[in-house]
Amino acid sequence: MRLGQTAVVLGGSAAGLCSAGALAPHFDRVLVLERDELPAAAEHRRGVPQSKHPHFLLNSGRRAIGALFPGFEEHLIAAGGLHLMPSMDAAYLDGEGWSARKRSSMTMIYGSRILIERVLRDEVRGLANVVIREGATVTGLRTCAGRVTGVEIGEEHVDADFVVDATGRGSPVGGWLAAAGWPEPEVRTLDAKVTYTSRWYDLPPQRPASWWWQHLVVMPTPDKGEHPDEHEFLVNFFPIEGGRVIACMGSWGLDMPRTADAFGEAARRVRTPLFAAAMDRCTPTSEVHLTRSTGNKWRRYDRLRTPPEGLAFVGDSICAFNPFYAQGISSAAGSALLLREHLARAGRLDAGFAKEFLLAQRKLLAVPWRLAMARDQGYECAVGTEKPPEWRRRLLAAASGPAFRLIVGAAREDDVVDEHFAKVFNLDESLGEMLRNPRVLAGLVRYRVRAALGRHRVPFGFDPRAEPPATDYSAATAATR
Template identity: 65%
Template sequence: MTLGRTAVVLGGSMAGLSAAGALAPHFDEVLVLERDLLPHDAEHRKGVPQSKHPHFLLNSGRRALGVLFPGFEADLIAAGGMPLIASMDTAHMTDVGWSPRKRGALDMVYGSRLLIERVLRDRVRALGNVTIREGVSVTGIKIDDAGRVTGAKFSGEEVDADLVVDALGRGSKVSDWLVAAGQPEVPVITLDAKVTYVSQWYDLPSAEERADTWWWQHMVIMPTEKKGDHPKEHEYLSNFFPIEGNRSIACMGSWGLDMPHNEEEFIAAANNLQTPKFAAAMEASTPTSEVHLTKSTGNKWRRYDKLPHAPEGVVFIGDSICAFNPFYGQGMSSAALSSVRLSGALQSTTALDPAFYQGFVASQAKEFKVPWSMAMARDRGYDCATGTETVAPWMRKILASVGASMFNLITGAAREDQVVDEHFARVFNLDEPIGTMMRSPRVIFGLLRYKVKDVFGRHKIPFGFDPQLDPPGKDWSVEAGTAVPELEASR
């Protein structure tokens, strides 16, 4: 038994495709309206300019897509996605130098946004009751006299719908259309820390052509927390990010700083980073794209849950309701999690009545609090930040200081404490709120023990390796107590 004849999804990007998977079992037909002509391969398209930058599909998001589309992860890996263990496969550098390499709890499947979306699009196209209308622009929504959304308008056409999903992203006009029809204006909270990031794609040399010291797949250079004079590039967050097809995306980003706009400036900036090894990797590789710059990175949450009554006939997925600073890699996963939540809500109801919509926006708001609080924790610490969620200057200083110190403490303790490492991996992947982690007596003990060891210089694993040298390739898993026995036995 279905809940209606037709559901319409506005937008065919990751959020819209995820939503289509949630809707398909509950409606006779699902219509996805997409402005772009969708490529059959993993190619850039106009409607997703951010595809030119690195994208993380967090474990929680990957599992969510697996719930909606069983076998999704296997499909992603078969298409070229790279399953990696971050602490083993990443050359990670902080203010003190290179971090040690070891086995840890944070695993991921790396790939470009293009690949992830193409694999998901193929799964949606395989659903018999889902139709994707390409090359059409959504121009409005249909609303009856009672204020309920009853369909959509697009490219001179109209379609009736029992349920509409807004997946039009940050620039969605659905909230404006609701107000124009007499609905109350939705409260919006924002915080824009003026993040700008710039990327260029590279073909890598073959494994045989790389030096033995190039053991890593992913290189990360964290922004400095040091005060005083230093090149502005030391405040960049820089990634040499691996994607399918023996390629990487070189990406640099910052909070409130000017960024390079062309290849010459990009190379010059790479040569000013804290280590020469990032620029060396770029030089050893072949650029295959222009330099791409993005500035639309503010956090924005449309609080439909704060309205006296949730809008009826429509739900919101992805950036159309809650958009995050993309530095934190939460967008795709948050959209997938919301789609799973929508699937559960549809499965547990017998009618799309006011209680359904009120319950869904309330439960969705609880879900957003975890990634939103993580974004706020750092972005509120920047003087350049603007929006409704900014704090007083004295609080900004505290947040900037405490945030950096706490991150360094947690990641430092995670090097030698498997419990802290596992909690941190769950927090990173949106599987656990940071508050839950910090209330754990065992985590608190692990952090305190690390601080004591730090004072007396009694760490089991060395760290802070010289940033002017290659990142050290030694595996410290045995010393960290994270070695896999069968692997160790085979050495």
């Protein structure tokens, strides 16, 4: 059912493109306003500085985008995206050493942010009633009687029956609404001082025989003794399209290398020599890119007594996450799909619609938000409204690491725990739901008892200084179902 003549989307990044797909069935015309000139190919642009770093497309995001744009996944793979099983295709260094390989139900599509957005632009441009207008800087909103009625582009005024704010972390829309008389929303924040730095490489023409893996992950050390700062880094050697990789190092509260020389030196001090050795076999194709804008930020428009009619928020404009947790695109796509579902059953785009959508979106966003808080609240360097009292922060810092390692260890040996842990990682299930599952709890207890007795089904803790083992241990978990 058509709900109006014109809908306007502010921003042509992933959140805005997904929003356009959500709006298209319900309006005669959808206008996407993007400040940048958009490249035809998969290229970086000023408005998406995060594109220079690794991006995971979680399974919940894959499904949401696939529902908005049927065939998206196949088109992404055809464009060069890599369909991999991380438990088999990734060398994973966690705890004291390398984890064992084993098959699982979870697969992921690897690709650069610029490829994901290029394929999304192609999908949107295939919608007959959607127009992407480039080089358009929105300077304000038009409002009347509690409703957003259009947007301003300099001196130009564009009427709209509905507007979606997808302008990202720095969204100016809250200020425009305040100027029009709405109260500013409560803003919840937590910045754990995450900084990460990346460099792009071409893979060698022939991979070494020992590289059974395509993705390399190095988690921060659990060691509390003396060690180099680089042992605290979260490291990725991340495969993307076109025979390329993104080498990335990140940390909570530590200084990160900014130059090519410093990047290479830091790589040689991480917990495994494999990371630097892999970089040495590749050809660098970029400078070093560093990002600090990584704080969690939730603008609580859902708590406004009278939210503006005719306006919705998708992506970082309402809830931005620490990018370490790979939740941004998937959460944005989920919000866009939720918006389409609410539009499909809406009779009118009135105050009731605005409140109902914001409440449903709050429930959706609470899942990734709690996951981000569970980790970031434990860091002493964190600042923001959600920083807990010191006693609680110390408790979280002491408990989160062992709890995470318990779940990861149990998932290695128990396929049911593995399945639910994958659902949590992919935003298909909350951590609370997982931990209330009797079968999961039984699996965790069984693993803890077996670990105390030294009776592991799947070995772990392989020497981080050596090559990660290639053996497939899938059969060892078959008896746990």
